[in-house]
Amino acid sequence: MKTNFEFQLPKNQSSVIKVLGVGGGGSNAVNYMHSNGIKGVDFVVCNTDSQALEASQVPVKIQLGAELTEGLGAGSNPDIGKKAAEESIDRINELLDSNTKMLFITAGMGGGTGTGAAPVIAEVAKQKGILTVGVVTNPFSTEGGNRKKYAKDGLVELRKSVDTLLIINNDKLIEVYGDLTLSKAFAKANEVLNTATKGIAEVISQHLLVNIDLNDARRVLQNSGTAVMGQSEASGENRAIEAVEGALDSPLLNDNDIFGAEQVLLKIVTGPGDDEIKMSELNKIKSKIQQAAGNDVNIIEGVGIDNDLESSISVTVIATGFEQKIDKDPVKINLSDSNNIEDYITKEKVAEDEDKKIEILQTKIFNFDNEVLVQEISTSDENNINNKSFVDENKIIFELDSEIKPDHISNAELIKEEVNIDNPAVIIDEIKNEDNLSDNNFEKNDITDSSKTEIDKNVSSISNKSLESREREERLREISKKLRTPSGLTYLEEQPAYKRNNVTLENVPKSDKEDTTNFTLEQNGEDITLKKNNSFLHDNVD
Structure with a gap:
C-alpha cells in the first residue's frame, strides 16, 4: 500500500x-537597497513624513506618530521623533514579532525622526532577543546648526540598545571622492550604507560551501559595541592579498583600523573551477587579518562560489570587540598664555579623578631605609579630609647644593630616629594654613631672587617641552590620518x-665660473690614473 503525503510549505x-x-x-x-537588492532580507521604512512614505517603493511601511505629527516630519527635533516612535510602538512590535531574528536599523543622525526614533526601535528589538545592528551616518560638517550635537547625543542613546554599531562619516566622502x-x-552616502548592510546581511543569508549561519553571526556581533566592516574584490596573481588589504582599508567608515579586535567574520567568494580559492590564498588572507588585529x-x-566573479575574489571582513572610543569636543586653548594650558590640564586631571580613591604616597625627604607608606582616602567624604593632606603628584624639582652642612646631618639623624617606629601605618595630614607649620620642626630658609629665577626657568622649560611634545603628537596623528x-x-x-613644513628655500644664483683643473x-684598462707626462702637474714647466 502506497501513501502520498502532501506538505504545505508556508508562502x-x-x-x-x-x-x-x-x-x-x-x-x-533602504529605498536604494531595495532597488539594488540584498538576498534573503525584508525591507521596511519608518517615517513621520507621510509624503516620503507614499513615494517609497518599499512594500512594508510604518507611519510613526500619525496623531502627534499629523503626517508631517519631526521638524528636526529628536524629542518629537522619540515620542512618535513610542506612539507607534504596537505597530513596531507587530513587525518584530513576525519571525524576526536579526534587525538592521539604518538612519541618518542629526535630524528629528531618525535620531529620536531609532534608539526606541532598537531597544524594543533588543528586549525581544533580536540581534540588532545599527548602520548610521554622521552629518556633513557643512550642514551646521544643532545637527552635530543631535547626532552625538543620538549615537550615545543608540549605542545603549544595539548589539553592534557601524558609523559612516559623511565628511570622509569628500576626502575620498x-x-x-x-x-x-x-x-x-546611500551607496556606502548599502555596502555595509549588504556585506553583513549576505554573510549570513547567502549559502556558502563553508557556511556562516545566524548563530555564528550572533557570536561575533552580539553585545560587541563598535564594528568595522570592509569589502573588496581583486584579480590577478596577488588577488588574495590585494582583496584583503582593500577590505581592511575602508576609508568611509568612521574607524577603519581593526587593531585590538577580538572577533572577525570573514566571507570569501570566488569563481568556480580553477578560479576557486587555493589553500595558500586562504592562509595569506587569515594571516593578514591576524597581523592587522595585533592579537590572536x-x-x-x-x-563560497559565485559564477559572476570568474577569476576575481571577493573578501568581506567584519571585526568586533574593540574598546569603546568616544570622541570629545575640541577645546580651544590660547597658546600665548601658559596659565591657560596649565588650567586646562588641571581641570582634566580633576575630572578624571572624580569618584575615585586617591592613593597617597609618603615622599622621602632624605634617603632613609624606611619603606614608602600608602594610605587610601575616599574623595566622596569631604568632611573627613578637610584636615588631612594630600601630596600632589605634580612635583617641582629644585636643584640644591650637593654638600650637606653638619647641622643638617644632625637634624636628619634626629628625624630618622623619630620615624623609626614599629607600626608603619601613617596618615599624612593636610597643611591647610601656615599655623599648622608651627607644630613641625622644619627649617625655614629664604629663597633668594636668583633661586626664584632659576625655578621659573625650570617650570617654563617643562611647559615648553610639554607643549612641543603635544604639537609633535598632533602632527604625527594628522599624518597617520592622511595615510x-x-x-x-x-x-x-x-x-x-x-613645502608641507613651510620651509622657504633660497634661490641661489648659478655661478658663472667654471671649475677647471691642470x-x-x-x-689603462679598468684603472684611471694621472698622466705621467703632464706638464702642468706641478704648475711649473721649467
Whole structure:
C-alpha cells in the first residue's frame, strides 16, 4: 500500500533578517537597497513624513506618530521623533514579532525622526532577543546648526540598545571622492550604507560551501559595541592579498583600523573551477587579518562560489570587540598664555579623578631605609579630609647644593630616629594654613631672587617641552590620518616635504665660473690614473 503525503510549505513567510530605515536618511538608504537588492532580507521604512512614505517603493511601511505629527516630519527635533516612535510602538512590535531574528536599523543622525526614533526601535528589538545592528551616518560638517550635537547625543542613546554599531562619516566622502554635488554626495552616502548592510546581511543569508549561519553571526556581533566592516574584490596573481588589504582599508567608515579586535567574520567568494580559492590564498588572507588585529583574533570564515566573479575574489571582513572610543569636543586653548594650558590640564586631571580613591604616597625627604607608606582616602567624604593632606603628584624639582652642612646631618639623624617606629601605618595630614607649620620642626630658609629665577626657568622649560611634545603628537596623528585615505596619500606623495613644513628655500644664483683643473687623466684598462707626462702637474714647466 502506497501513501502520498502532501506538505504545505508556508508562502510569503517573512524573512528572519529585516532592514529597517528610520527617518528621511534611513528611508532613502533602504529605498536604494531595495532597488539594488540584498538576498534573503525584508525591507521596511519608518517615517513621520507621510509624503516620503507614499513615494517609497518599499512594500512594508510604518507611519510613526500619525496623531502627534499629523503626517508631517519631526521638524528636526529628536524629542518629537522619540515620542512618535513610542506612539507607534504596537505597530513596531507587530513587525518584530513576525519571525524576526536579526534587525538592521539604518538612519541618518542629526535630524528629528531618525535620531529620536531609532534608539526606541532598537531597544524594543533588543528586549525581544533580536540581534540588532545599527548602520548610521554622521552629518556633513557643512550642514551646521544643532545637527552635530543631535547626532552625538543620538549615537550615545543608540549605542545603549544595539548589539553592534557601524558609523559612516559623511565628511570622509569628500576626502575620498572629492568635491561632489549635494545630490551625488547623498547618493554616495546611500551607496556606502548599502555596502555595509549588504556585506553583513549576505554573510549570513547567502549559502556558502563553508557556511556562516545566524548563530555564528550572533557570536561575533552580539553585545560587541563598535564594528568595522570592509569589502573588496581583486584579480590577478596577488588577488588574495590585494582583496584583503582593500577590505581592511575602508576609508568611509568612521574607524577603519581593526587593531585590538577580538572577533572577525570573514566571507570569501570566488569563481568556480580553477578560479576557486587555493589553500595558500586562504592562509595569506587569515594571516593578514591576524597581523592587522595585533592579537590572536577568533576568525569565523565562510567560503563560497559565485559564477559572476570568474577569476576575481571577493573578501568581506567584519571585526568586533574593540574598546569603546568616544570622541570629545575640541577645546580651544590660547597658546600665548601658559596659565591657560596649565588650567586646562588641571581641570582634566580633576575630572578624571572624580569618584575615585586617591592613593597617597609618603615622599622621602632624605634617603632613609624606611619603606614608602600608602594610605587610601575616599574623595566622596569631604568632611573627613578637610584636615588631612594630600601630596600632589605634580612635583617641582629644585636643584640644591650637593654638600650637606653638619647641622643638617644632625637634624636628619634626629628625624630618622623619630620615624623609626614599629607600626608603619601613617596618615599624612593636610597643611591647610601656615599655623599648622608651627607644630613641625622644619627649617625655614629664604629663597633668594636668583633661586626664584632659576625655578621659573625650570617650570617654563617643562611647559615648553610639554607643549612641543603635544604639537609633535598632533602632527604625527594628522599624518597617520592622511595615510589612511587615498587623497591624503596622494597629497603626501605629490607635495614635497619642505613645502608641507613651510620651509622657504633660497634661490641661489648659478655661478658663472667654471671649475677647471691642470690635471689630465688616462685610462689603462679598468684603472684611471694621472698622466705621467703632464706638464702642468706641478704648475711649473721649467
